[in-house]
Amino acid sequence: MKDYNKILVVVDPTNDKQSALARAIELASKNQAAVTVFLSIFDFSYEMTSILSGQEREAMRQGVIAQRKAWLEDILMQYQDSGVDIQSEVIWHNRPFESIILHAMEGEFDLIVKGTHQHDKLKSVIFTPTDWHLMRKAPVPVLLVKEHDWPVAGKILCAINVASEDDDHQTLNGKIIEHAQDLAKKFDAQVHLVNGYPGTPVNLAIELPDFDAHTYSETIRMQHEQRVNYLASNYGISTDYCHIKEGLPEDVIPELAEQLDAELVILGTVGRTGFSAALIGNTAEHVIDSINCDLLAIKPDGYKSPLEED
Template sequence: MCHFSRVLVATDDGLDARPALRKAIYFANQSHADLTVLRIQLPKQNTVNHWLQQLFTTAPAIISHERQRHPAYPDKNLRLTLKHCHATSITHAVLDELERAEYDLLILEHHEYSALRCEFGHTEDWELLQRVPVPVLYISSEPWEISGKLLTAIEVDDDAESHRLFNQQLLEVSDELAKVFNMELHLLTCYQAHDLSVSFDVQRESHQSQVSQHWQRLRQTAQPLALEDKFLHLAAGLPDDMVPEAAQRWHSNLVVMGASEHTSLLSAFKGRASEQLLNHLRCDVLALKPNNGQLQRLH
């Protein structure tokens, strides 16, 4: 059974609407899911709002790697529902729709915000991630690379049973999507080096004990998928920095990661999607929540 069978894609028909809709349709086709497209009509922007949007939105990066484009139209077997609404914000429209109908995945356009916007206020992408009860797939405007990877960011230094089960969910969803979309699955875990250095696959002698411990935990976590070591990666540094760097280095089409697992002051260090991490990623991002009932019922 597919993890996602009732998908909601929400769009305000902005500049990134068409790429998001194309990928949403392709996702629903490949996973045999019911797809609902919610078109949200927002109040007309005045001059000041338009200027602010331009100020707080960064220009998309230019990527030269070979990419594949997906069909813009669904096949005859896709169950597609179109809805239209007026709302003051995308957040209000999405939350209202989730109250009216049951979905197990929300698809949104992945916007890019300036550092100034993230520093002085929360983005709407982040607000939705915090408030919706279902996993969120953020779709970028870039087509997938032909030889792209699926990168799963996973935390392995938490021994709690609830965290172990959540890691199992992350791996099962990642493995399923990698097979459905014919992507090569890679796992990445980040840790804080004793000397606060930043690097991938650290091999220096001073780090050997720490690296060995994390390798053992990572291999143990990945054992159900029987992944070779070449698909497992360690990074010494914060996830906010290392996950986007890894996604770019390995030309990832999709990053899968946990969200809202920890709510303490140290949450940014403890394996959940932070606002900066979400904003720094330029590829598609699937954020899963550990308390999501739709995922739990599949076990």
């Protein structure tokens, strides 16, 4: 994988503590990378003030932008001796996720870093959070940061999919592991692999009296274990660090992340959009709300953001 030479970090205007910025500076110092601190703001009231002329509304917008730039500069003061090249950018845009992705594409950034928090489950179905939009639509890796520190000799957990042996899945698995191993070298961490395999379908056990559920389950487990171990051996990862567990990925991954006290979970994500995506969601979207550590979401090679087609 290529290094993160250009990092775009999204700050939270409602919070003076910027965990994503701290993480981005830490990553940048390990990669000799440049950081752009990005803030997208919008206030509908400025657009709807009919008593003001267009010129006056623009002047008000610029005033708000200037205030936010000054606020950002104050925050960045603590990093002036970090040795990292830090720029800042404040723009006026009514769709934060879109402005972030477009800026990342136009600036050819290698990584988007953003703080995250627990999402309200019901609201998430109706109003997709910016985090989810980024995981679905950003063509570059997205690192969602929580409060959990990255300790020395920590653990990075790679969620891999071995249910299919097609080239696309294999390539994405390899990409996930390569990102993990690159970060592990820089932060002296261990790389672990996790895979969830499906349990025995209940209807088979009911409809087929002679069906041997235990043998079926063991066959599936062994098949997944062989594939995970083969993948691990290709990347020099010990089978001691391979975890094959029965269950859905969105359940297995958070459970193991907590058990290992992982500092980072890395998984692949596909860009589903539309109503079905809101209701079904991606594994990454379920996982991010269930873990107490950072999550790095990676797209398959050749992924094209829907924003590129607009």
